[in-house]
Structure formats: C-alpha cells, structure tokens
Amino acid sequence: MVATKEMKRIVIEPVTRVEGHGKVTILMDENHQVQQARLHIVEFRGFERFIQGRPFWELPVAVQRLCGICPVSHHLCAAKAVDRLVGGENLTPTAEKMRRLMHYGQFFQSHSLHFFHLCSPDLLFGFDADPKIRNVFGVAAKYPDLAKQAVLMRKFGQEVIKATAGKKIHGTGAIPGGINKNLSLEERDFLLKDIDQMIQWARDSVKIAKDYTLEHLEVATQFAAFDSNHVGLVQPDGAWEIYDGGLRALDKDGNTIFDHMDNQKYLDFIAEEVRPWSYMKFPFIKSIGPEDGWYRVGPLARINVCDSMPTPEAEAARKEFKALTEDKPNNLTLAYHWARLIETLASAEHMRELLNDPDLQGDDLVVKGEGRREAVAILEAPRGTLFHHYKIDENDQVVMANLIVSTTSNNEPMNRAVQHVAANHLSGKAEITEGMLNHVEVAIRAYDPCLSCATHALGQMPLVVELVDCEGNMIDRKVKE
Amino acid sequence: MGAAAVSVLLIGYGNPGRLDDGLGPALADAIAALNLPHVTVESDYQLQPEDAAQIACHDVVIFADADIKCAEPFRFERIEPKRQTSFSSHSTSPEALLALAHDAFGASTPGYVLGIRGRKFDEFGEGLSAAAQANLDAASRFLLPLLKTRRFDTLTTQSGAGSPCATPS
Numbered sequence: 001m002v003a004t005k006e007m008k009r010i011v012i013e014p015v016t017r018v019e020g021h022g023k024v025t026i027l028m029d030e031n032h033q034v035q036q037a038r039l040h041i042v043e044f045r046g047f048e049r050f051i052q053g054r055p056f057w058e059l060p061v062a063v064q065r066l067c068g069i070c071p072v073s074h075h076l077c078a079a080k081a082v083d084r085l086v087g088g089e090n091l092t093p094t095a096e097k098m099r100r101l102m103h104y105g106q107f108f109q110s111h112s113l114h115f116f117h118l119c120s121p122d123l124l125f126g127f128d129a130d131p132k133i134r135n136v137f138g139v140a141a142k143y144p145d146l147a148k149q150a151v152l153m154r155k156f157g158q159e160v161i162k163a164t165a166g167k168k169i170h171g172t173g174a175i176p177g178g179i180n181k182n183l184s185l186e187e188r189d190f191l192l193k194d195i196d197q198m199i200q201w202a203r204d205s206v207k208i209a210k211d212y213t214l215e216h217l218e219v220a221t222q223f224a225a226f227d228s229n230h231v232g233l234v235q236p237d238g239a240w241e242i243y244d245g246g247l248r249a250l251d252k253d254g255n256t257i258f259d260h261m262d263n264q265k266y267l268d269f270i271a272e273e274v275r276p277w278s279y280m281k282f283p284f285i286k287s288i289g290p291e292d293g294w295y296r297v298g299p300l301a302r303i304n305v306c307d308s309m310p311t312p313e314a315e316a317a318r319k320e321f322k323a324l325t326e327d328k329p330n331n332l333t334l335a336y337h338w339a340r341l342i343e344t345l346a347s348a349e350h351m352r353e354l355l356n357d358p359d360l361q362g363d364d365l366v367v368k369g370e371g372r373r374e375a376v377a378i379l380e381a382p383r384g385t386l387f388h389h390y391k392i393d394e395n396d397q398v399v400m401a402n403l404i405v406s407t408t409s410n411n412e413p414m415n416r417a418v419q420h421v422a423a424n425h426l427s428g429k430a431e432i433t434e435g436m437l438n439h440v441e442v443a444i445r446a447y448d449p450c451l452s453c454a455t456h457a458l459g460q461m462p463l464v465v466e467l468v469d470c471e472g473n474m475i476d477r478k479v480k481e
Numbered sequence: 482m483g484a485a486a487v488s489v490l491l492i493g494y495g496n497p498g499r500l501d502d503g504l505g506p507a508l509a510d511a512i513a514a515l516n517l518p519h520v521t522v523e524s525d526y527q528l529q530p531e532d533a534a535q536i537a538c539h540d541v542v543i544f545a546d547a548d549i550k551c552a553e554p555f556r557f558e559r560i561e562p563k564r565q566t567s568f569s570s571h572s573t574s575p576e577a578l579l580a581l582a583h584d585a586f587g588a589s590t591p592g593y594v595l596g597i598r599g600r601k602f603d604e605f606g607e608g609l610s611a612a613a614q615a616n617l618d619a620a621s622r623f624l625l626p627l628l629k630t631r632r633f634d635t636l637t638t639q640s641g642a643g644s645p646c647a648t649p650s
Binding site for chain 1: 527581
C-alpha cells in the first residue's frame with residue numbers, strides 16, 4: 001500500500017515486554033480508519049553466515065549465542081543435528097534423559113518468566129491500566145506471593161539447566177552423540193527437594209490462566225482471534241512432544257495436512273517467503289502455498305496438534321482446554337497463555353519423573369557411528385518449532401546452515417494479530433491512547449516472540465510512539481521510559 | 482555491622498564474545514578463583530530476574546559491568562532500587578533487580594555498581610583490549626580489599642520471608 005497525503009502513520013518502537021526489538025507501524029487514512037498494520041523486525045541476524053567455515057562440533061556451543069533467552073533450544077537442536085553428522089543419533093538412555101531434563105527445565109523457566117513477568121500485568125490489571133502499575137513491579141506490589149513464586153520458578157528451571165548443561169546460560173552439556181556429564185546424587189537431591197513445590201505452583205498457574213480465559217471469554221473470542229493452521233512435534237502415538245518426534249500439521253478444523261513427515265526432508269513440506277519490509281521471513285506449508293499455508297507454532301499449536309499429554313495432570317488440564325472448542329483446534333490468540341501453562345505443568349511433572357530415574361546417574365554417555373555430511377534436526381523451543389539444517393565439507397567445516405526459528409514461523413500470525421487489533425481497537429479513533437497501543441502489544445506478547453532470536457539484538461530502548469502524517473510531519477509523540 | 486556477619490554477592494555480567502563487554506565476567510572469574518569467604522560470585526551474559534532471589538540472600542550486592550563512558554579506570558557507586566516499566570530478560574537494570582528483590586522478597590540489600598571502562602565493543606571476538614585490561618587490574622586492586630574486609634558504609638539488610646537462598650553445596 002502506498003501512503004497518500006491524507007494518511008498518518010503510527011509507530012510503536014520498540015514493542016515492550018517482549019524479548020528483543022520490534023516495531024509496529026499502523027497506517028491510518030483521513031477518516032482514522034486503519035489501512036495497514038505491520039510488525040517489523042528491524043535488526044539483522046546473519047547467524048547462518050557467521051558459522052560457515054567453523055568446525056561442525058562447535059555448533060552446539062556456537063549457535064546458542066543466537067540468544068540469551070532460549071539458548072538451550074539452539075544448543076539441543078544443533079546437538080541433535082551434530083548427532084546425525086557423527087552417526088550418533090541413537091543416544092544412550094542417560095544422554096537422552098539428561099538432555100530432556102535440560103529441555104524441561106528450560107520450558108519451565110521460560111514459560112514462567114513469560115507469563116508472570118511479561119504478560120500477567122496485562123491480565124491482572126487490564127490492557128488499559130496505568131502503565132505505571134501495569135508491569136511486574138505492580139504485580140509484586142499487589143500480588144507479592146505471585147511475584148516471589150515467579151522468580152523462584154524461573155530460578156528452579158535455571159538450576160535444572162545448570163545441573164544438566166553445566167551453566168545456566170550457554171552451557172556445554174550436549175556434545176556430538178551424547179552428553180558430557182550425568183546428574184550427581186547431590187544435584188538430584190537438591191532439585192528433588194523443591195520439585196513438589198514447583199508442581200504445585202505450576203498447577204496454580206494453570207488455574208490462573210484457565211480462570212482468566214473463561215471469565216473473559218467474550219474478550220478472548222474477539223481479541224486477535226482468527227483461524228490458522230497449526231504445526232508442532234508429536235510422539236509416534238500422537239502425544240505431546242518437545243525434544244524429538246514427528247512433525248504434524250493440522251488445519252483450523254483439525255484436519256491433517258501432514259503427519260510424521262521425514263524430518264530430513266522438511267524442505268519438501270515447509271518453504272519461506274521473503275517480504276521487503278522485514279528482516280524476518282514468512283514460512284508456509286508448501287502444499288498449500290504462501291497465501292493460506294502460514295501456520296501458528298508454540299504452546300497453542302502444540303496443544304492443538306497433540307492427541308494427549310504424556311503426564312496425568314497436564315492431560316487433565318489439556319482435556320479442559322480442548323473442551324472449550326469441543327476438541328477442535330483453539331484459534332484464540334489469548335489462549336496461548338492457558339496452553340503455555342499446561343506445558344509448564346507438563347514440564348514440571350516430567351522433571352519429577354526424570355529426577356527419580358536412576359538412568360540419570362548412568363556412565364554410558366556417548367555413542368558414535370557412521371558419519372554424514374548433511375543433517376536436519378527439529379525440536380520444539382518454548383516459542384515453537386525450531387529447524388536446524390547443516391551441510392559440512394570433507395574438512396568437517398560448515399558450508400551451509402539454515403535455521404528456521406520459532407518466532408519466524410509465527411511471523412504471519414503475529415502480523416495478522418496486529419492487523420486484527422489495530423482494525424478493532426484503533427480504527428475510527430481520533431486520539432490514540434497508550435492503552436489502545438498496548439492492545440497491539442498484548443496481541444504480540446501472547447506469542448512470546450523472541451525477536452533477538454529471530455534476528456539478533458541486545459540492549460534497551462524506551463518506547464517511543466510517533467504519530468506522523470504522510471509528509472513526515474510529527475503530529476504527536478509519546479515516550480515511555 | 483562487622484565484616485564477619487556480612488555476605489557479599491558479586492555479579493559480573495556482559496558478553497565475552499564482544500571484546501571489552503567481557504569486563505564484568507573477567508572480573509567475576511578473577512575474584513571467584515580466590516574463593517573468598519562470604520563472597521558469592523556469579524558470572525553471566527545478562528542480568529536475570531532470578532538474580533533478585535540471590536540478592537535477597539546477601540547483605541550487599543555489587544554489579545560489575547563494562548562501562549562505555551565513565552572516567553578511566555572505573556567508577557564505583559551506590560545505587561538505589563528503581564522500578565522499570567518494561568522488564569525483560571534482555572534488558573534488566575541493576576536498579577530494577579534491587580526493586581524486584583525488595584518487592585518480591587522484602588529485601589533491602591544495598592547495591593553498588595562497579596563500572597569498568599572499556600574501549601572496544603564493536604567487533605566480535607574474545608579478549609580484552611590493553612586499555613580495558615589495565616582498567617580491570619585497577620578495579621580488582623580496588624575491590625579486593627573491600628571484599629576481604631567487607632566493610633561497606635551502610636549494611637542494614639533485611640531478607641524477606643521465603644527460601645530463595647538454597648544452593649547445592
């Protein structure tokens with residue numbers, strides 16, 4: 001769309017309470033009707049190029065520099081690919097369970113951080129509430145136990161990562177064909193003493209999200225609610241899976257688009273479209289095409305595509321969730337929160353199960369086999385499906401890398417959410433308030449995007465909202481510290 | 482408060498893959514190697530929300546970070562809690578962590594920032610510039626006696642309820 005003289009442009013930059021930097025632009029005509037709304041990713045990553053020429057065994061450590069938020073996802077996904085490069089993909093029980101424990105720890109801390117620190121202020125105080133209280137400190141003031149619980153849930157997940165990966169951030173636990181340590185009895189006992197408390201808090205968190213959704217059903221069914229396809233990993237029996245398994249895609253009604261495709265041939269199923277206004281690509285299901293083949297990933301998609309949860313309490317929670325849509329996929333953006341906390345509970349239950357498994361004290365840590373020159377790995381990161389694809393040469397150096405990160409898959413859904421909210425909450429309004437703009441951010445936050453991961457950025461900026469006409473004249477400007 | 486009763490948390494943070502941005506972790510590594518009694522050392526890329534729990538378990542916290550504009554060789558300043566509107570794990574300030582430690586755990590831990598002047602940040606790579614290394618040495622010489630005596634000017638810390646303090650021995 002070409003901006004005309006009469007149109008005005010609203011910029012939200014950066015989007016706040018998300019990981020990384022993004023920008024939203026909203027183009028309004030002379031009648032204050034939204035004509036266009038977009039989420040832009042304004043940083044360039046280029047990570048696929050940085051790692052070309054590096055020896056492949058560095059990948060599990062190197063690629064997690066993509067992000068300080070979900071480095072475990074990149075660490076494990078690269079490790080799974082490297083396992084195939086050394087022919088060591090059939091891990092020993094100790095190695096696979098250590099990696100899974102690491103992954104559940106990451107899900108637990110990441111989902112807790114997102115819900116309590118980034119999203120709960122909107123849900124507890126309202127999308128339009130005074131921004132001075134609509135933040136984690138406002139939550140701490142009014143709900144101190146919740147704030148303490150949030151910090152300690154995050155801390156527990158980080159301790160699990162430290163015990164399995166060696167460090168809380170950018171660990172080195174996963175190595176080609178296995179793991180470099182087991183879990184000591186001391187580490188096990190340290191984690192076991194708090195696990196029941198973590199499960200209780202996760203249980204309570206599911207209730208908070210469920211109650212919120214059911215009590216605000218009218219809002220939830222209208223706020224950035226739109227049909228989509230859904231993609232996620234599942235186990236061979238269709239159960240929820242985040243570490244391994246087969247990829248499943250369902251349409252908005254729950255019909256299968258593909259199921260358990262060969263992960264090594266992901267490019268037969270998934271393609272990416274480039275658009276000139278964003279550094280982030282737009283993935284789509286190849287058989288449907290870019291127009292209608294875009295899809296959601298992450299907690300909502302995973303709960304939608306799986307047939308069951310592998311742990312009892314999470315399965316009971318999933319059934320309640322699915323009952324809302326009579327077992328069809330849930331297409332409500334705000335339902336991401338409920339789904340995310342069901343996964344938090346599942347992760348906690350899995351951790352308790354693994355901490356009581358003596359395989360974690362085993363000494364058989366690494367396997368090797370026939371090497372390969374190309375490998376693909378697919379894993380579920382907290383934010384959604386993650387693809388790593390590498391080719392190496394005869395000198396074991398990386399010659400090609402392709403990464404499709406979770407936030408990239410959610411690019412089109414997030415843009416649709418922004419358009420939906422802008423059209424419904426900003427159109428026709430002569431004056432745009434901070435609360436109205438926060439509605440746009442609430443929709444983006446539900447997807448828990450890691451914009452640094454989808455690109456790469458570090459730092460901090462204030463929120464600046466500028467209202468500019470098509471000739472560049474500033475009409476209004478608001479700054480949030 | 483006497484030194485024997487004082488516990489100190491030193492958090493050195495920054496990205497060692499961005500040259501002088503690794504000043505904080507470099508200081509943390511150097512101090513950790515000394516195994517000083519009653520001094521807990523953390524080294525990280527970024528400040529994290531759960532650092533608030535650690536802060537609540539100590540009498541004093543020192544945030545060591547690379548500084549892009551302070552006078553050579555370093556600055557050492559007392560800071561006060563300050564609530565942030567936007568709080569994410571990519572961008573958490575020391576002041577916000579003090580506020581979170583207070584609001585979530587009832588702790589009023591005094592905080593200090595040790596900003597060590599760096600010179601080279603705009604390239605990828607590990608290792609400190611010569612100027613940054615000299616500043617790090619100066620900061621270490623300043624900090625070490627303080628950590629050994631642990632005699633800070635105001636040490637009225639109150640940890641709140643809850644048990645955020647356990648770590649594997």
